[in-house]
Amino acid sequence: MRFLIFSMVLMVNILSISHGQAVEPGPISAIDITGNHRVETPTIMSYIDIKPGDRINEGKVEEVLKNLFATGLFVDVLIEQQGDRLSIKVVENKIINRIAFEGNERLKDEVLLSEIALRPREVYTPARAQEAAQKIRDMYRVSGRYGAKVEPKIIEREQNRVDLVFEVTEGKATRVHKIIFVGNQRFSASRLESIILTKETRWYRFFSTDDNYDPDRLAYDKELLRKYYYEQGYVDFKVCSTVAELDPDTQEFYITYTIEEGKRYQFGEVKIKVDLPKMKLQGLDSLVTVGKGDWFNSREVEKIIDTLNTTIGEQGFAFIEIEPKLKRNPTTCMVDVDFVVKEGRHVYINRIDIVGNDRTDDEVIRREFRLSEGDPYNSVKLKRSEQRIQNLDYFKKVDIKQEPTAAPDQIDLKVEVEDKPTGSLQFSAGYSTTDGVLGSVTMNERNLMGKGYDLSGSAQLSQRSSDFSLGISDPYFLGKPLDAGLTAFHSSRKYNTKNQDSTGYQQTRTGLTPSIGYSLTEYLGQSWSYTIRRDLINDIRKKASIYLRDQRGTWIVSSAGHNLFYDKRNSSVDPTQGYYAALADEIAGLGGDVRYFKNSLRAGNYIPFDDDHKWVLATKGSMGAMTGMGKTTRVADRFELGGESLRGFADSGVGPRDKTTKDALGGLLYYKATIELSVPLGLPKELGISGCLFTDIGSVWHSGDKQKKGHPILSSAQALRVASGAGVNWRSPFGLIGVSLAKALIHKKHVDRLETFRVNFGTTF
Numbered sequence: 001m002r003f004l005i006f007s008m009v010l011m012v013n014i015l016s017i018s019h020g021q022a023v024e025p026g027p028i029s030a031i032d033i034t035g036n037h038r039v040e041t042p043t044i045m046s047y048i049d050i051k052p053g054d055r056i057n058e059g060k061v062e063e064v065l066k067n068l069f070a071t072g073l074f075v076d077v078l079i080e081q082q083g084d085r086l087s088i089k090v091v092e093n094k095i096i097n098r099i100a101f102e103g104n105e106r107l108k109d110e111v112l113l114s115e116i117a118l119r120p121r122e123v124y125t126p127a128r129a130q131e132a133a134q135k136i137r138d139m140y141r142v143s144g145r146y147g148a149k150v151e152p153k154i155i156e157r158e159q160n161r162v163d164l165v166f167e168v169t170e171g172k173a174t175r176v177h178k179i180i181f182v183g184n185q186r187f188s189a190s191r192l193e194s195i196i197l198t199k200e201t202r203w204y205r206f207f208s209t210d211d212n213y214d215p216d217r218l219a220y221d222k223e224l225l226r227k228y229y230y231e232q233g234y235v236d237f238k239v240c241s242t243v244a245e246l247d248p249d250t251q252e253f254y255i256t257y258t259i260e261e262g263k264r265y266q267f268g269e270v271k272i273k274v275d276l277p278k279m280k281l282q283g284l285d286s287l288v289t290v291g292k293g294d295w296f297n298s299r300e301v302e303k304i305i306d307t308l309n310t311t312i313g314e315q316g317f318a319f320i321e322i323e324p325k326l327k328r329n330p331t332t333c334m335v336d337v338d339f340v341v342k343e344g345r346h347v348y349i350n351r352i353d354i355v356g357n358d359r360t361d362d363e364v365i366r367r368e369f370r371l372s373e374g375d376p377y378n379s380v381k382l383k384r385s386e387q388r389i390q391n392l393d394y395f396k397k398v399d400i401k402q403e404p405t406a407a408p409d410q411i412d413l414k415v416e417v418e419d420k421p422t423g424s425l426q427f428s429a430g431y432s433t434t435d436g437v438l439g440s441v442t443m444n445e446r447n448l449m450g451k452g453y454d455l456s457g458s459a460q461l462s463q464r465s466s467d468f469s470l471g472i473s474d475p476y477f478l479g480k481p482l483d484a485g486l487t488a489f490h491s492s493r494k495y496n497t498k499n500q501d502s503t504g505y506q507q508t509r510t511g512l513t514p515s516i517g518y519s520l521t522e523y524l525g526q527s528w529s530y531t532i533r534r535d536l537i538n539d540i541r542k543k544a545s546i547y548l549r550d551q552r553g554t555w556i557v558s559s560a561g562h563n564l565f566y567d568k569r570n571s572s573v574d575p576t577q578g579y580y581a582a583l584a585d586e587i588a589g590l591g592g593d594v595r596y597f598k599n600s601l602r603a604g605n606y607i608p609f610d611d612d613h614k615w616v617l618a619t620k621g622s623m624g625a626m627t628g629m630g631k632t633t634r635v636a637d638r639f640e641l642g643g644e645s646l647r648g649f650a651d652s653g654v655g656p657r658d659k660t661t662k663d664a665l666g667g668l669l670y671y672k673a674t675i676e677l678s679v680p681l682g683l684p685k686e687l688g689i690s691g692c693l694f695t696d697i698g699s700v701w702h703s704g705d706k707q708k709k710g711h712p713i714l715s716s717a718q719a720l721r722v723a724s725g726a727g728v729n730w731r732s733p734f735g736l737i738g739v740s741l742a743k744a745l746i747h748k749k750h751v752d753r754l755e756t757f758r759v760n761f762g763t764t765f
Contacts, residue, residue, distance in 0.1 A: 026055070026084060027052075027053050027054060027055050027084070028050075028052060028053070028054060028055075028056060028081065028084055028085060028086045029052055029053075029084040029085065030052055030084070030085045030086070031045070031048075031050060031051075031052065031085075031086045031088065032085055032086070032087045032088070033045070033088045033089075033090070034087070034088070034089050034090070035089045035090040035091055035092070036090050036092060037092060037160065038092055038095070038160075039073050039074075039090075039092060044068070044088070044090065047064075047067045047068055047071060048064045048067060048068065048088070049063070049064070049067070050064065050086065056081055056086065061079060064079060064088075065077060065079070068090070072093065072123055072125060073092060073093055073123060074090045074091060074092055074093060075091050075092070075093045075094075075125075076090070076091035077089070077090050077091070078090075092160060093123045093124060093125055094123075094124045094154075094160050094161060094162045095121060095122070095123060095124065095159075095160060095161050095162070096118060096119070096120050096121065096122050096123075096124045096161070096162060096163075096164050097120060097157050097161040097162060097163050098120050098163050098164070099113065099116075099118060099119070099120060099163075099164050099165075099166075100163065100164070100165045100166070101113075101165075101166050101168060102165060102166070102167050102168065103167055103168040103169055103170065104168040104170065105170060106140070106143060106145065106170055107136075107139060107140065107143070111139075112136055112139070112166070115135055115136070115139060116132035116135050116136065117131070117132065117135075118132050118164065124154070124162055124164060129152035129154075129164060130152065132152065132166070133150040133151070133152045133166060134150075136148075136150045136166060136168065137149075137150050140168075140170065141214065141215075142214060142216070143173075143209065143212070144173040144174060144175075144209050144211075144212020144213065144214065145170055145171055145172070145173050145174060145212075146174035146212075146213050146246075147171040147172070147174055147251065148168065148169065148170050148171050149168070149169040149171070150166055150167070150168050150169075151166070151167045152164060152165070152166050152167075153165050153166075153167060172251065173209075173212050174212060174213045174246075174251060174252070174253065175201040175211050175212060175213065175252045175253070176198055176199065176200055176201060176211050176212070176213050176252065176253050176255060177200065177201060177247065177250065177252035177253060177254060178200060178254045178255070179193050179196075179198065179199075179200055179255050179257070180254065180255065180256045180257070181193075181256075181257050181259065182256060182257065182258045182259070183240070183258055183259045183260055183261065184259060184261065185261055186232070186234070186261055186264075187232075192225065192228075192257075194685070195224055195225060195228045196221035196224050196225065197210055197217050197220060197221055197224065198210060198211075198213075198214070198217050198218065198221055198255065199211045199684075201252070202684070204684065204687060205684075213244065213253045213255075215244065218242055218244065218255065221242075221257075222239045222242060222257075225237075225239060225257070225259065226238070226239065227298070229261065230297075230298040231297050231298050231299045231611070232264070232295070232297070233264040233265045233266065233295040233296040233297065234261050234262050234263070234264055234265070235262070235265050235296060235298075235328060235335065236260070236261075236262025236263060236330075237259070237260065237261055237262050238259070238260050238262075239257060239258070239259050240258040240259060240260060241256075241257075241258045242255070242256070242257055242258075243255070243256045243258075244256075263330070263333050264295065264296075264333065265295075265296040265328065265333045265334060265335050266292075266293055266294060266295055266296055266333060266334055266335070267290050267291065267292055267293065267294045267295070267296055267334070267335060267337065268292055268327075268329070268332075268334035268335055268336040268337070269292060269336045269337075270288055270290055270291065270292065270336070270337045270339075271337075271338050271339070272284050272285060272287075272288065272308070272338075272339045272341065273338055273339065273340045273341065274341045275340065275341060275342040275343065276320070276341060276342065276343055284308065284311070284312075284341075287304060287307045287308060287311060288304060288339075289303065289304065290304075296335050299611065301324055301326075301337065304339060305322050305324060305339070308322050308339060308341065309322060309379050309380060310380050312341065313378055313379065313380035313381075319343060319344045319345065319346050319347065319376065319377070320341060320342070320343065320344050321341075321342055321343070321344035322339060322340070322341050322342075323339075323340045323342070324337055324338070324339055324340075325337070325338040325339075325340060345408075345409065346376070346409055347376070347377040347409055347410065347411055348374060348375065348376055348377060348409060348410050348411075349371055349372070349373050349374060349375050349376075349377060349410075349411065349412075349413060350373065350405050350407070350410040350411060350412050351373055351405075351412045351413070352366065352369065352371075352372075352373055352412070352413045352415065353412060353413070353414050353415065354366070354415045354417065355414065355415070355416055355417070356395075356416050356417045356418050356419070357395075357417050357419060357450075358419050359419045359422075359447065359450045360394055360395075360417075360419060360447060360450045360452075361450050361451055361452075364392070364394075364447075364450070364451060364452045365389055365392075365415060365417065367476055367481070368385060368388040368389045368392065369385045369388075369389075370382075370384050370385045370388070371385060371413075377411065382400065382413075384522070385400070386398055386400050389415070389417070391572075392447075392452070393422075393446065394417075394419065394420065394422055394446070394447050394452075395417040395418055395419060395420055396418040396419070396420040397416070397417065397418045398415070398416075398417050399415075399416045399417075400413055400414070400415050400416075401413070401414045401416065402414075422445060422446040422447040423443075423444065423445040423446075424442070424443070424444050424445075425441075425442075425443050437462065437463055439460070439461055439462075440458065440459065440460035440461070441458065441459045441460075442456075442457075442458045442459075443455075443456065443457045443458070444456040444457075448472075451474075452474070452475050452476065453472060453473070453474050454471075454472065454473045454474075454475070454485075455471075455472045456469075456470070456471050456472075457469065457470040457471075464493065464494040465491070465492060465493040465494065466491065466492045466493075467489070467490075467491040467492075467493075468489065468490045468491070469487060469488065469489040469490075469491075470487070470488050470489075471485060471486060471487035471488070472485065472486060473485030473486075473515075477516070480518075481518055481519060482516055482517070482518050483515075483516065483517040483518065483527070484514075484515070484516045484517075485514070485515045485516075486512070486513070486514050486515075487512070487513045487515075488511075488512050489509065489510070489511060489512075489513070489533075490508075490509070490510045491508070491509050492506065492507070492508040492509075493506065493507055494506045494539070505537055505538070505539060505540045505541070505544065505548050505551075505552075505635075505636075506537070506538055506539035506540075507535060507536070507537050507636050508535070508536040508537075508538075509533050509534070509535055510533060510534050511531055511532055511533025511534065511557075512531070512532055512533070513529055513530065513531040514529065514530055515527060515528065515529035515530075515561075516528055516529075517563075523566055523567055523568050524564070524565070524566045525564075525565050525566075525567070526562075526563065526564050526565075527561075527562070527563045527565075528560070528561070528562055528563075529560070529561040529562075529563075530558075530559070530560050530561075531557070531558075531559050531560075531561070532556075532557070532558050532592075533556075533557050534554065534555070534556060534557075535554070535555040535556075535557055535594075535636070536553075536554050536555075537551050537552055537553060537554075537555070537634075537636060538552060538553075540552055543661060544661055544663055545658035545660070545661040545663035545665065545711060546658075546708055546711050547635060547658060547663070547665055547703075547705050547708075547711070548635060548663055548665075551634045551635060551636065555592070555593045555594055555634075556591070556592040556593050556594075557588055557592050557593070557594045558588065558589070558590045558591040558592035558594075559586055559587060559588035559589075559590070559592075559594075560586070560587055560590060561584070561585065561586045562584070562585045562586075563582065563583070563584050563585075564582065564583040564584075565580070565581075565582045565583075566580060566581045566582070567580045568580065569606060570606075575606050575618075576606055576608050576613035576616045576678075577606050577607070577608050577613065577616075578605075578606055579603070579604060579605040579606065580603065580604055581601075581602070581603040581604075582601070582602050582603070583599075583600075583601050584598075584599070584600045584601075584602075585597075585598065585599050586598040588637075589629060594634065594637065595628060595629045595630070595631045596626055596627065596628050596629060596631075596633050596637055597626060597627050597629055598624065598625075598626040598637075599624060599625050599626070600622060600623065600624035600625075601622065601623055601624070602620070602621065602622035602623075603620070603621060603622075604618060604619065604620035604621070605618070605619050605620075606618050614678070614679075614680040614690075615677070615678065615679060615680070616677070616678040617675070617676075617677050617678075618674070618675075618676045618677075618678070619673070619674070619675050619676075620673065620674045620676075621671070621672065621673035621674070622671070622672055622673075623670065623671040623672075624639055624669070624670050624671075625668065625669050626638070626639070626668050626669075627668065628704060632704060632705060632706070633668065633704055635664075635665055635666050635703075637666075638665070638666025638667055638668060638703065638704075639655075639666060639667050639668070639669070639670040639700050640652045640654075640655065640664065640666045640667075640700060641653070641654040641655060641670060641672060641698050641699070641700045641721075642654050642753070642755075643755070643758070644758070645672060645698075646672055646696050646698045646721065646723065647694065647696050647723055647725060647727075647740055647742040647755075647758065648696065648723025648724070648725060648742035648743060648744040648745075648754065648755065648756070649721065649723065649744060649747070649752060649753065649754060649755055650753040650754065650755040652664035652666070652753075653752055653753035653754065653755065654698065654699065654700055654715075654721055654747075654752055655667045655670075655699075655700035655701060655703075655715060656700075656701060656702070656703035656705075656713050656714065656715055656716045657713070657714045657715055657751055658711050658712075658713065658714075659711070659712045659713065659714045660710060660711050660712070661711070664753075665703040665705060665713065666700070666703060667700035667701045667702050667703055667716075668701075668702045668703065668704045669700065669701055669702050669718070670698065670699065670700035670701070671698055671699060672696065672697065672698030672699075673696070673697050673698065674694060674695070674696050674697075675694065675695045676692050676693070676694040676695075677692060677693045677694070678690055678691070678692050679691045679692060679693060681728070687730075688730060688731035688732065689728065689729070689730045689731075690728070690729055691726065691727065691728050691729075692726065692727045692728075692729065693724075693725075693726050694724065694725060694726070694727065694740075694742075695722065695723070695724045696722070696723050696724075696742070697720060697721065697722045697723075698721055699718050699719055699720055699721055701715065701716055701717055701718045701719070702716055702717075702718075703716060714748075714751050715748055715751050715752075719748060720746055721744065721746055721747050721748075721752065722744070722745045722746040722747075723742045723743060723744045723745060723747075724742065724743060724745060725740055725741050725742030725743055726740070726741055727739060727740035727741070728740075737759075738758075738759070739757075739758070739759050740757075740758045741756060741757055742755070742756060742758070743756065
């Protein structure tokens with residue numbers, strides 16, 4: 001409208017009407033620009049494309065107005081021709097002096113400011129302010145506050161400046177009251193709700209936002225439903241509609257999914273067809289894990305493709321493409337699948353670009369890549385690179401995209417990451433059978449200064465122990481793949497060698513441990529360490545065993561350690577699949593007062609029985625041996641079993657024992673094994689509660705002590721112990737809390753110390 005008025009004003013001025021005849025205006029001799037205070041006159045002249053000597057017509061006027069308003073610098077423009085002079089009067093847009101937010105409690109100022117496209121000293125326009133307000137509303141919607149209101153207001157300042165204030169009314173979180181499924185015959189509504197991300201509001205979801213209404217999440221839920229039905233063989237499945245209705249009274253949403261399941265399909269003929277001259281089909285058929293008559297499962301198809309890619313890629317075929325060709329027969333409800341292995345384009349990596357890492361250095365990400373710029377493209381190495389970046393646990397998301405380049409045989413890799421907080425300060429309290437009431441403070445920054453340094457400190461106090469430690473490590477020491485670390489520690493613990501309520505002795509350790517580790521292969525790692533520490537052993541019970549009283553005093557321990565670790569688990573924190581094996585050696589006697597040589601071997605395997613990895617069978621075992629190298633070893637250095645290491649038995653409840661005082665003496669040899677089945681309890685996943693059934697076996701024997709008169713040693717020979725039971729684990733916001741009930745099935749009567757009920761706060765590995 002304003003543009004039309006300006007044009008009319010100008011045309012009235014430049015067209016002279018005399019007795020119904022128009023007089024053509026002459027050329028202009030000068031251009032006068034007024035009203036501009038910030039924008040320089042030459043800058044305005046560069047936009048209008050008019051110079052003295054030009055004639056003005058309607059088309060030229062429209063072009064000038066469009067160009068000036070398009071700059072966003074002006075709120076008003078008036079153009080008039082006065083004789084042979086052209087006058088352009090402008091009114092500049094205001095400048096933002098500062099941006100403020102009022103009423104926002106859930107989202108901080110810094111978060112809101114980082115998302116809106118406005119900054120101080122930029123041009124203010126009402127349209128830009130409304131656009132920023134909508135962006136803020138969208139942010140609140142994502143966080144579940146669908147009814148949030150945002151009003152932009154300005155406060156006039158001198159020199160044509162304004163303060164821009166966003167008044168925010170956050171409102172209550174908009175919950176999902178009910179999720180309804182229409183058309184589901186094969187699966188229950190509760191089962192389908194467990195598949196999607198959106199959840200019905202429940203009292204126990206106070207740590208989750210899944211029950212907040214989010215329209216973007218609904219679109220993803222539709223894809224999750226489709227994927228789930230495809231995995232069950234319903235290839236004709238479709239979501240007909242998704243309707244979200246807001247109850248005006250309760251301000252809660254009712255979501256209705258209308259679906260069509262269709263028929264369930266089976267696998268028909270499943271074949272591998274190889275179209276590579278130098279590759280033989282031999283051996284590839286064994287990689288097909290499905291057969292004719294099995295229920296169709298899209299996940300199995302994806303697994304076979306991944307297995308073929310990995311197997312063929314390991315044979316040196318970098319440029320391959322595996323295309324699954326599906327032929328569906330609605331009459332027989334069968335799906336024939338041909339996995340066509342053919343030569344793909346010869347593609348090389350041109351560039352690797354990393355975006356989104358605001359806190360983390362590029363180099364920290366690049367060193368995890370198994371591909372370099374200029375290398376042939378390899379899907380196996382790319383997948384492993386993405387897994388290694390995710391394992392850093394520095395990012396909320398990691399997405400590696402392939403982008404075409406001008407060259408047909410080259411691609412760029414764009415690594416999109418989103419930083420997440422890597423520092424933590426945790427206060428916790430709890431109870432364990434071993435230590436009684438306990439409290440701890442833990443500080444950890446896993447990505448110090450964005451360079452991948454790991455700084456940690458902890459303090460834990462309990463009725464029977466205190467532990468303090470401070471350490472730092474660099475996973476790429478001196479720019480090499482060397483994990484170098486330094487840890488200082490001080491700990492004091494009372495050991496129960498007789499029973500849970502009777503302290504045998506107290507050991508206080510203060511020392512320093514430098515270490516260095518490195519990878520020998522992709523999954524095999526090795527580390528070396530050296531420890532120098534001062535041990536004080538005191539507070540020995542008056543009537544304690546003579547073997548304990550002999551070790552009273554101050555000791556200097558100087559020891560070197562070596563570890564070899566092979567890890568193919570899917571997670572080092574909460575494994576559900578894969579296996580590991582480790583060998584550890586420690587020798588003490590490089591100076592100091594203590595001499596011994598220790599060896600231990602441990603291994604484990606995890607087998608999931610379902611696709612969701614809720615039923616997992618874990619088998620773990622370890623064994624060890626030590627020698628005093630000509631000297632009698634201390635009880636404090638020997639192996640012990642019981643408590644968490646052998647459930648069903650008390651701490652140090654198994655092994656050699658002084659017959660007279662009943663004190664445990666530890667052993668030079670041991671073994672133990674565990675078979676444990678993780679079982680779901682039918683509780684919501686977000687509660688983090690799971691159950692387990694277990695059987696522990698083990699033994700520790702041969703203390704190495706020379707028997708003294710009046711103090712014979714019991715159970716110095718190897719004897720098997722077995723215990724079975726059940727437990728419940730809760731991954732709480734305060735750490736892992738476990739409760740177990742166990743029954744000792746095989747034990748030595750009147751020698752071993754048994755324990756039926758146990759509570760653990762935290763975990764050991």
